[in-house]
Amino acid sequence: MPPNLKNKQPSVMTEPSLASLAFGTFGIYSSFLYFGSLQEEITGFVGRDGSKFTYAWLLQLIEAITCVAVASVGVYFTGMTAKPDGAAFAMTGFTQVLAKALTNMSLMYGLSFPVATLAKSAKAAPVMAGSLFLGGADYKFREYLQVAAIIAGTAIVGMAKKKGSGQSSSFVGLVFICLSLTCDGLTGGVQKRLKTKLKAVGVVLKPYEFMLWTNLAMGCIAFVVSLSVGDLSRGAAFLFANPAVTSKIVKFAACSACGQSFIFYTIAKFDPLVCTTVTTTRKIFSVLLSIFINGHAMGATGWFGIVLASAGILAEMEQKRGAMQKGKMKKAASTSSNLSSAGSSGSSSKGSEDGLLMNRTPPV
Numbered sequence: 001m002p003p004n005l006k007n008k009q010p011s012v013m014t015e016p017s018l019a020s021l022a023f024g025t026f027g028i029y030s031s032f033l034y035f036g037s038l039q040e041e042i043t044g045f046v047g048r049d050g051s052k053f054t055y056a057w058l059l060q061l062i063e064a065i066t067c068v069a070v071a072s073v074g075v076y077f078t079g080m081t082a083k084p085d086g087a088a089f090a091m092t093g094f095t096q097v098l099a100k101a102l103t104n105m106s107l108m109y110g111l112s113f114p115v116a117t118l119a120k121s122a123k124a125a126p127v128m129a130g131s132l133f134l135g136g137a138d139y140k141f142r143e144y145l146q147v148a149a150i151i152a153g154t155a156i157v158g159m160a161k162k163k164g165s166g167q168s169s170s171f172v173g174l175v176f177i178c179l180s181l182t183c184d185g186l187t188g189g190v191q192k193r194l195k196t197k198l199k200a201v202g203v204v205l206k207p208y209e210f211m212l213w214t215n216l217a218m219g220c221i222a223f224v225v226s227l228s229v230g231d232l233s234r235g236a237a238f239l240f241a242n243p244a245v246t247s248k249i250v251k252f253a254a255c256s257a258c259g260q261s262f263i264f265y266t267i268a269k270f271d272p273l274v275c276t277t278v279t280t281t282r283k284i285f286s287v288l289l290s291i292f293i294n295g296h297a298m299g300a301t302g303w304f305g306i307v308l309a310s311a312g313i314l315a316e317m318e319q320k321r322g323a324m325q326k327g328k329m330k331k332a333a334s335t336s337s338n339l340s341s342a343g344s345s346g347s348s349s350k351g352s353e354d355g356l357l358m359n360r361t362p363p364v
Helices: 018-043 056-078 086-108 113-120 124-135 141-162 167-200 207-229 231-241 243-269 272-293 300-350 352-360
Strands: none
Touching: 018 086, 018 113, 018 243, 018 272, 056 086, 056 207, 056 231, 056 243, 086 113, 086 167, 086 207, 113 141, 113 167, 113 272, 113 300, 124 141, 124 167, 141 300, 207 231, 207 243, 231 243, 243 272, 272 300
């Protein structure tokens, strides 16, 4: 063994502990399960005078401000990479805040929380449609089945819930959730373009920077819209008259900011697939929690729809897991091949005898 390698010790990589995984999972579940419960309470809140809370843009403004505050603390401790692309973040902020506002509007106009949550899980549908018609993408039959299962399951739950409820309000809610899904599809494309643009100039933004600049753009847009449509003044008056909903909104915004932070923590500590698994299963638990706590009447047909949509969601998660594992194997094989080529080249330069001796030396 060469002298310079005699005392060299193999590097030991510390794996994230089970406690870290439990901490991240607990944070995501507790934040977003409570977030969903508060969202349902806020969008269905009736004031003392009998009027409903319908100020979706004020709600988004408060949520964005809270997320900016938490992200600023994160950036303070983790550091700033570079000055952001304002126009790109403005675009992704616009599509995201519009999607979130439309989701809240769908709940305010009569769509049940279980239906809205399951429908939002079908955001792959507009992404696939856009990629098919605009990008010429090709999808497997399994991927079509997964999306179809989520959509069909959501439709079944929606039709089961229509019995005994206002049909016109539910229809308006469905229109809003469909528009929200369209915005989700646009967001995916805008974010992909933003990351490509940043990569081209050699800029890699940290998670809290993405959270900061995106929510800052969302907050600015929400402020302008809420001011324009009167949500800011009328909504503020509603909050002062109904302090009960004010406290719920503060908790709602705090849950959103904490949930995003726990997502970044989990991604940083573990494989992104772990985070995907946690957030995906959380949606299913949010639906079940809403049904049991808020007393949504659900017959056999409705439960069948939930099972069908959940199966589609879990199948989509499993497909992502398989794709990520294949990507890792491909990357590992490529790295191994490059190392092998480098070793062969080094051996040749030292002569055949030295090369044979080196190749026989076991790794240290």
